[in-house]
Amino acid sequence: MQRKLIAFGAMLFVSAGFALAAVELDTDLMQNIDDTNKSLASNIATRDGKAAIADAKSMNDMFGTVETYFVQKGDAANAVELTKQSRELTLTIVNAVTANNYDAATDAATTLSRTCKKCHTFYKKE
Amino acid sequence: MSINSRRDFLLKSGLGLGAGALTGLLPGGGLLSAATAAELIDPLAPKQPHFPAKIKSVIWLHQNGAPSTLDLYDYKPDLQKLAGQPVPASFLKGIKTSTQGGVGKLYVSKERTWKQYGESGAWFSSLLPNMAQHADKITFIKSSTTIGATHDISILKLNTGDLNPGRPSLGAWISYALGAANPDLPPYVVLYNGDREPQAGSVNWSSGFLPAVYQGTAFRPGDSPILYLDRPELRSATQQRASLDLLKQLNNLGAQRYPNDTELRARLRSYELADRMQVAAPAAVDISKESAATKELYGLNDKTSQSYGEVLLRARRLVENGVRFVQVVSGYPEGVESERQSWDAHSELDQNHGVMARMVDKPIAGLLHDLKERGLLDTTLVVWASEFGRTSWGESGSGRDHNPWGYTTWMAGGGLKAGYTYGETDEIGLQVADKDKAVDTYDLHATILQLMGLDHLKTTFLNNGRSERPTVVYGKVIKEILA
Numbered sequence: 001m002q003r004k005l006i007a008f009g010a011m012l013f014v015s016a017g018f019a020l021a022a023v024e025l026d027t028d029l030m031q032n033i034d035d036t037n038k039s040l041a042s043n044i045a046t047r048d049g050k051a052a053i054a055d056a057k058s059m060n061d062m063f064g065t066v067e068t069y070f071v072q073k074g075d076a077a078n079a080v081e082l083t084k085q086s087r088e089l090t091l092t093i094v095n096a097v098t099a100n101n102y103d104a105a106t107d108a109a110t111t112l113s114r115t116c117k118k119c120h121t122f123y124k125k126e
Numbered sequence: 127m128s129i130n131s132r133r134d135f136l137l138k139s140g141l142g143l144g145a146g147a148l149t150g151l152l153p154g155g156g157l158l159s160a161a162t163a164a165e166l167i168d169p170l171a172p173k174q175p176h177f178p179a180k181i182k183s184v185i186w187l188h189q190n191g192a193p194s195t196l197d198l199y200d201y202k203p204d205l206q207k208l209a210g211q212p213v214p215a216s217f218l219k220g221i222k223t224s225t226q227g228g229v230g231k232l233y234v235s236k237e238r239t240w241k242q243y244g245e246s247g248a249w250f251s252s253l254l255p256n257m258a259q260h261a262d263k264i265t266f267i268k269s270s271t272t273i274g275a276t277h278d279i280s281i282l283k284l285n286t287g288d289l290n291p292g293r294p295s296l297g298a299w300i301s302y303a304l305g306a307a308n309p310d311l312p313p314y315v316v317l318y319n320g321d322r323e324p325q326a327g328s329v330n331w332s333s334g335f336l337p338a339v340y341q342g343t344a345f346r347p348g349d350s351p352i353l354y355l356d357r358p359e360l361r362s363a364t365q366q367r368a369s370l371d372l373l374k375q376l377n378n379l380g381a382q383r384y385p386n387d388t389e390l391r392a393r394l395r396s397y398e399l400a401d402r403m404q405v406a407a408p409a410a411v412d413i414s415k416e417s418a419a420t421k422e423l424y425g426l427n428d429k430t431s432q433s434y435g436e437v438l439l440r441a442r443r444l445v446e447n448g449v450r451f452v453q454v455v456s457g458y459p460e461g462v463e464s465e466r467q468s469w470d471a472h473s474e475l476d477q478n479h480g481v482m483a484r485m486v487d488k489p490i491a492g493l494l495h496d497l498k499e500r501g502l503l504d505t506t507l508v509v510w511a512s513e514f515g516r517t518s519w520g521e522s523g524s525g526r527d528h529n530p531w532g533y534t535t536w537m538a539g540g541g542l543k544a545g546y547t548y549g550e551t552d553e554i555g556l557q558v559a560d561k562d563k564a565v566d567t568y569d570l571h572a573t574i575l576q577l578m579g580l581d582h583l584k585t586t587f588l589n590n591g592r593s594e595r596p597t598v599v600y601g602k603v604i605k606e607i608l609a
Binding site: 114 | 588
């Protein structure tokens with residue numbers, strides 16, 4: 001029984017380590033956010049609601065990863081806050097597009113881009 | 127289906143697709159309408175703005191090399207007190223100081239004196255005595271910020287909004303969205319003084335992914351600003367017209383076969399424009415008939431300011447003649463020896479800025495005065511812009527390094543609160559004090575477009591299936607400075 005517990009504990013440790021390692025901010029993720037953001041702006045401008053909503057939802061997921069990273073990193077309260085704002089903005093975009101209010105969606109998407117830029121001022125590595 | 131009819135079918139389908147693609151040429155990418163038929167024939171036909179415009183033209187004064195606005199407009203008493211000391215760590219928080227000179231000690235020039243001018247009480251240094259007289263015409267943005275710390279990249283961002291080549295410049299977007307106000311002149315002209323073309327080159331007045339017809343037309347400095355404009359003496363006007371007509375016919379055949387070839391359309395347009403420009407352009411840029419008083423007003427009587435003054439006088443004449451966007455890149459006075467032929471004072475700032483300020487001070491003051499006197503300042507926007515500013519700390523003991531974190535831009539003209547200052551830098555003039563008031567190049571572009579009657583969010587172009595706009599994915603109109 002004790003061996004089984006040790007093995008289970010070791011598995012948990014490895015899994016936790018794997019989970020921690022998974023929340024890394026690599027350039028691919030940030031590039032993906034950047035690309036999706038540009039696609040989102042375009043899809044809103046061309047009023048492609050389905051694609052815009054897909055982009056916004058995808059960005060919401062990616063910002064989730066970014067938020068987890070900064071929470072784990074610590075000493076990055078404003079990054080966590082800015083990421084939360086970004087996630088909320090993606091939801092605002094989804095709601096605005098669903099309501100066929102593309103002007104509101106454009107405004108929210110522009111604010112979202114500025115929020116990204118604000119965060120990069122402090123945290124982007126050259 | 128025969129080969130001919132198959133070919134015919136493909137051609138017609140292609141033309142149909144081409145017409146569809148051309149809807150992307152229209153601001154907002156809207157559906158084809160009666161008004162757009164003319165636009166498809168003439169891409170520079172005048173187009174309606176999104177809402178009534180406050181201004182008709184922009185004179186974009188790019189101060190090449192990045193002047194130290196800390197030594198011109200941004201008076202910082204604390205910097206004077208702290209000069210010679212290391213930069214307190216609190217001021218460096220949040221910025222990456224990867225500029226080539228490292229972080230030196232805070233620096234001020236002993237030669238500089240400061241004074242407030244006008245009812246607005248705007249500060250000017252002793253380097254700009256003439257411009258200071260127009261303090262109440264100016265709207266300062268003292269919270270400008272950008273990305274990058276090398277000239278070419280930040281100049282590109284200043285003009286096109288992006289760090290990589292390929293996007294249209296602001297002037298190109300305006301030409302695309304509004305067309306030409308005067309069919310005999312290009313809507314977008316680039317001027318520069320000095321003996322060489324501006325560094326970083328024509329990518330800064332490129333039309334990028336917009337059709338080539340919207341790019342800026344560069345006029346050289348000197349007595350013959352437009353190369354090969356005059357018809358050769360041995361050729362009559364009738365002969366020239368006949369060969370142009372033949373060329374047009376041949377090019378039109380090519381254009382029918384390749385309806386999406388924007389280079390060809392631009393070439394067709396440019397031949398015709400060149401023909402009409404032979405009459406209109408010499409008059410528009412000829413400053414010889416300007417009065418002696420006007421020439422003196424623009425500083426043409428001073429060797430240091432003469433070449434820049436001539437360029438600004440031409441800019442005024444072009445604006446009078448309906449040119450929508452005049453991009454003026456500062457060069458260097460003729461006959462003044464220096465290694466640095468721009469505002470880029472990494473060392474010997476006093477000497478460099480002494481020359482550069484003297485080169486631009488009287489001409490810009492003259493331009494503002496002249497535009498006002500002629501009733502043109504209400505419909506023209508004069509913009510002082512640079513790729514970035516310069517650091518509060520010194521470099522090489524007598525210069526300043528590049529500063530993208532906080533510097534001054536200003537505008538003067540229609541639709542703005544004159545004698546007004548928006549934003550500020552911190553106590554030593556290094557960073558924007560309130561980040562929520564930071565004005566990036568995108569915001570500047572969005573505001574200028576707004577004054578031209580264009581919503582930057584709705585000024586769009588379909589490029590390879592993606593809707594693009596002048597402000598990329600950013601941009602916020604600075605409503606606080608609008609009258």
